[in-house]
Amino acid sequence: MWNAIFGSSEEPSPTALEVTFTLNGKQVTVGNEVVEGTSLNTYIRDVAKLKGTKFMCTEGGCGACVVAATIEHPVTKQKQTLSINSCLVPVFACHGWDIRTVEGIGNKRDGYHPVQANLAQFNGTQCGFCSPGMVMNMYSLVADGKTPTMAEVENAFGGNLCRCTGYRSILDAFKALAKDATPMMKKQCADIEDMYKICSKTGLACSGSCKKDSNFEEIVPKSVKIPAANWYKVTTLNDLFSVITSLGATVYQLSAGNTAEGVYRHYNRQFDARIDVKDVPDLRTINTSGGFTVGANVTLTEAIAAFKTQAAITGYSYLTELANHLDVVANTSVRNNYKVPGAKDIPADFRINFRKNASNPLGLLNSKATGEPALNMSIVCFFALRNALDSARKDAGDVADYYDIKLPATVETIAMTSLTDTSQFTFA
Structure with missing residues (x-):
């Protein structure tokens, strides 16, 4: 029909009767022995017994479960390494993936990856619960030869929470790996790398012998x-x-x-x-001929990049604003897997009323519905301040893409960050 x-x-x-993927370089198969709904996180921790990957919110909001997955794009056929929330991904959805956990990029016996070493040397860990997710998120940023800027590093950690160390030391550790890091940060990074012998081919700790693993064939x-x-x-x-x-x-x-x-x-x-259906090419295509259409399976990460490119064409400048908005939806690890919502996914009425003694047993009571709206509304003030400072700094001749805002944002802090002084202010 x-x-x-x-x-x-x-x-x-x-047709295959099981899914096959690699986990830290070892090929694994999953079939009827695993129940439907089993997440990749559950498989990693309870079946593979790799406890480095943690879990907490199981909503894609805390980053404790982040792993790196190298995935072939169904349209371009190019492989790219992305950070993925393992708590949200069904293990059956990982067919053909190359998955790395924190144990798979470095350890005490074989040597540490620069991302791991930097986090330790910059004192970026305390209880350590969030560290594996932090490390794997940063590992995904520098994998495949990528060279992020400090601004891109900071923007990528919107979905990684730390409740004890504080973000300053964590971000300093990872910004030292950015291409625009300060000379002092780069020197600290170089000093750390001297302590570890890193393979130039894999970016992992040197094993002392180069050989091709012939235990399995590439998964198609x-x-x-x-x-x-x-x-x-x-x-x-x-x-x-x-x-x-x-x-x-x-x-x-x-x-x-x-x-x-x-x-x-x-x-x-x-x-x-x-x-x-995520690997159906017809649903993952971005078409720019005779208009601009985005396939239903295009991820938000891909859509943001496409919008920014298309915005340079006459008549599509509005896509810049749409891309900027999507950049604050969820976080990087979620956007890497989050598909563009369809028209029927958007409620017709956004008004919300809280009901007492609601009879619906499946009412939304988790943090996605009760905690995040209040947080998002309050953080709007910070982003409004950031946008105002961007304009003020441009007016003052500053062209840098990145700058720090010291918190709390006092009047003095705002004045200093804006690169202006009170003599330039106009009082109504």
């Missing part, structure tokens, strides 16, 4: 069906339509980023089957 409607002639993809994304879990992975529209047809009256969910798990738990939703 679907082929008749859409006119597709694609051949069906070969393909269709997957795990009967016991009722989980399906498709890589073409043909496969998608075939699965939908085969399910008949079965209630199913199309799963892409799965970031909604932070609010709407899978065990509270009545789905009998889930279809992973």
Whole structure:
């Protein structure tokens, strides 16, 4: 039926009965032995017994669960390393991924990665609970030869919380790895690197021998069906339509980023089957010919980059504001997997009334619904101040992309940061 409607002639993809991925360089397979809804975080900690990766909020808001995943883009076929919230990603959605945890980039026996070494040398850890997530988030920023700026480093840590060390030492440790770090910070970084022999090919601690791991072949994304879990992975529209047809009256969910798990738990939703559609190229395409269209599976990270590029074209300058807005939605690790919301995902009425003795047992009572709105409303003041300071500094001739705002933001601090003095003020 679907082929008749859409006119597709694609051949069906070969189907596997389990998902396969690599975890810290070792190939693993997951099938019927794992129940549907098992997160990557649960698999890493309880099955692989790698306890370095932590969990806390299980909503994608604290960063304790962050790991690095090298993923092939279904359209460009390029591989890129991204920070991912392992608490939100189903383990069945990781087919073809190369996943690294904090244990997989360095340790006491084999040597530490520069990110790990810097965090320790800059005294950026205290209780250590948040450190693995911090390290893996920064590791993702510098992986694949990327060279972030200090501003990009700071912007990338909006989803990593620390409740004891304080962010100054943590950010100093990671900003020292930025391409525009100060000479003093770079010297400290160089001194640390002298203590560890780092492989120029992998960026990991040198093992003393270069050899190719021949224990497994490269994983090629393909269709997957795990009967016991009722989980399906498709890589073409043909496969998608075939699965939908085969399910008949079965209630199913199309799963892409799965970031909604932070609010709407899978065990509270009545789905009998889930279809992973994130690797369907037709849904991940950005088309700029004859207009500008963004596929339903494009992530917010990809959309932000596309909006900024398209904004340079006449008639699309408004996309700059949209990109700036999306940059403060969620955090980097969530945006790396968060798909652009569809029209039906946006409520028609934003007015909210709190009801006493509500009969709905699935009412939104977690921090995403009760804590974040108040925090977001209060932090608006800080960002408004930051925007005003940006303008003041530009007027004063400053062209630097990055500067610190010392908190608390007193009148004196604001005046000093704005690069102006009271003689320039106009009083009404």
